[in-house]
Amino acid sequence: MKTGMNLNTFALMSILIAAAASPGAQAPAPKPAEKPVEEKPAAPADREWEGEKPVVTRRSVRAGGRTLNYTVTTGMMPIRNAAGDVEARMFFMAYTLDQPADAARRPLMFSFNGGPGSSSVWLHLGALGPRRVRMLDDGGLPPAPYELVDNEYTWLDQTDLVFIDPVGTGYSRAVTPDLGKKFFGLKGDVESVGEFIRLYLTKFERWTSPLFLVGESYGTTRASALSGYLIDKGIAFNGILLISSIMNFQTVGFDDGNDLPYAVHLPTYSAIAWYHKKLPPDLQKDLRKTLAEVEAWVTNEYQVALAKGDTLTAAERQATLEKLARYTGLSREYLEQTDLRVEIMRFCKELLRSEKKTVGRLDGRFTGVDEYARGERPEFDPSMAAIRPPYTAAMNDYVRRELGYKSESEYYILGGGIGPWDWGRDNEYADTAEPLRAAFAKNPWMKLFIAYGYYDLATPYFAARYTLSHMNLAPGLRKNVTEAYYEAGHMMYVDVRELAKLKRDVSAFLADALRRPAAPPTSGR
Numbered sequence: 001m002k003t004g005m006n007l008n009t010f011a012l013m014s015i016l017i018a019a020a021a022s023p024g025a026q027a028p029a030p031k032p033a034e035k036p037v038e039e040k041p042a043a044p045a046d047r048e049w050e051g052e053k054p055v056v057t058r059r060s061v062r063a064g065g066r067t068l069n070y071t072v073t074t075g076m077m078p079i080r081n082a083a084g085d086v087e088a089r090m091f092f093m094a095y096t097l098d099q100p101a102d103a104a105r106r107p108l109m110f111s112f113n114g115g116p117g118s119s120s121v122w123l124h125l126g127a128l129g130p131r132r133v134r135m136l137d138d139g140g141l142p143p144a145p146y147e148l149v150d151n152e153y154t155w156l157d158q159t160d161l162v163f164i165d166p167v168g169t170g171y172s173r174a175v176t177p178d179l180g181k182k183f184f185g186l187k188g189d190v191e192s193v194g195e196f197i198r199l200y201l202t203k204f205e206r207w208t209s210p211l212f213l214v215g216e217s218y219g220t221t222r223a224s225a226l227s228g229y230l231i232d233k234g235i236a237f238n239g240i241l242l243i244s245s246i247m248n249f250q251t252v253g254f255d256d257g258n259d260l261p262y263a264v265h266l267p268t269y270s271a272i273a274w275y276h277k278k279l280p281p282d283l284q285k286d287l288r289k290t291l292a293e294v295e296a297w298v299t300n301e302y303q304v305a306l307a308k309g310d311t312l313t314a315a316e317r318q319a320t321l322e323k324l325a326r327y328t329g330l331s332r333e334y335l336e337q338t339d340l341r342v343e344i345m346r347f348c349k350e351l352l353r354s355e356k357k358t359v360g361r362l363d364g365r366f367t368g369v370d371e372y373a374r375g376e377r378p379e380f381d382p383s384m385a386a387i388r389p390p391y392t393a394a395m396n397d398y399v400r401r402e403l404g405y406k407s408e409s410e411y412y413i414l415g416g417g418i419g420p421w422d423w424g425r426d427n428e429y430a431d432t433a434e435p436l437r438a439a440f441a442k443n444p445w446m447k448l449f450i451a452y453g454y455y456d457l458a459t460p461y462f463a464a465r466y467t468l469s470h471m472n473l474a475p476g477l478r479k480n481v482t483e484a485y486y487e488a489g490h491m492m493y494v495d496v497r498e499l500a501k502l503k504r505d506v507s508a509f510l511a512d513a514l515r516r517p518a519a520p521p522t523s524g525r
Helices: 004-013 119-129 177-183 186-203 219-229 259-275 286-310 314-328 332-337 343-350 382-402 433-442 460-467 475-480 495-514
Strands: 057-063 068-080 085-097 108-112 131-133 148-150 160-164 211-217 239-245 447-453 481-486
Touching: 057 148, 057 219, 085 177, 085 186, 085 433, 108 119, 108 186, 108 219, 119 160, 119 211, 119 382, 119 495, 148 382, 160 186, 160 219, 160 481, 177 186, 186 219, 186 239, 186 332, 211 219, 211 332, 219 239, 219 433, 219 481, 239 495, 259 343, 286 314, 332 460, 447 495, 460 481, 475 481, 481 495
Parallel strands: 108 160, 108 211, 211 239, 239 447, 447 481
Antiparallel strands: 057 068, 068 085, 085 160, 131 148
């Protein structure tokens, strides 16, 4: 099976990005910049910061019906090798609530996005942090100039937040270009982010805090791997949150001989066709009922048909073509030409070809217009085009003007800072579901939250569910898993309604993860 460049290309395209939506035209104007103040409790002066002490600011936000006063610590964490030599510096932004009732026991959440090659900006300024980018209500591109508004859906009311930029993203850099190779791979990335977490717990004295990890897209790959890696170093998490999840890369590798992606992407094709009203009338009535029908057909018939390959009979082939056309909104003629197998970008180009439009890969609700309607693949992803300019502008302004962190280095929002990615696999697909299973086995108290976007083709929900159902999790621990679905794409909180729903769902999850059950959990079968 092919992996290498194909998976690397996928990963760079399906970056863990997230967009947020403004609740309306009356959103408050951005707060004026506040003068940074240095605080010893927030940035210990008695620790070595390699000549660059973090910058500390104090701010407040109105969220959850109350005013939250908080401290932001912005800086670089030196990452050393076993000999004590600094090999990289990792940029971070930490938000801590001022004067909590029990500071040592206040929950702490580490957050990062994906790529590989993406900074943490999307989750940071999209959903979790106390400030977020103002977008149109459906997550569409607003007119410039772009701006930040207070985020009434911030998670800061329940947990302190630390946003980590892995080496090669944001302002994070290896000391030398050659050292970068050590960090640009599945193993090196997990080890360096794991070391950052250890150092943060040590420097800021948070070892007894309830701990959480949240990642999106490739960030879920990282979070799953970290859960298993860190528990062997004595760091156990109360909860892992996976936003738009991918752990098993076989589910997205459209390679010769690998039919799995064609099957697990199909329900998302149906959802996007439903959104654009391209399905038969009986399937347009109820999205969830339609997807349940499609999922059953994929599991019981479509995968069998694909597995038969050239031994599929003429009658079976015609029956498969009929159902594929019914569930995708594509013509039987086109499906025949693709040998019953539709790759992502071909679907994005073909669904609305008659209207000379394309649909988004990160969010199939968005449409774009190419120079020519002909061709197999779209020129660009319209859902990516909607979020990159406002997030780039807002982040560069925010970190300098509001947080007081001054740097003329390029803040690598998405790509540009990493080299070729080392997947650590030879003739097989990367899969981090196993370390997540191992973390559950060693820490049965841990809880897992998985958020799926119906219109997400970068990390399709049925593919993530396939991985979850094949990770051999002990039946007694399955009750520790919470799944939530959203009528949006890769960035489910791009829609203001789904942003609010995500906040409600996560709030309930965090409360459950922090609740001590009357009896110890069991992992028995």
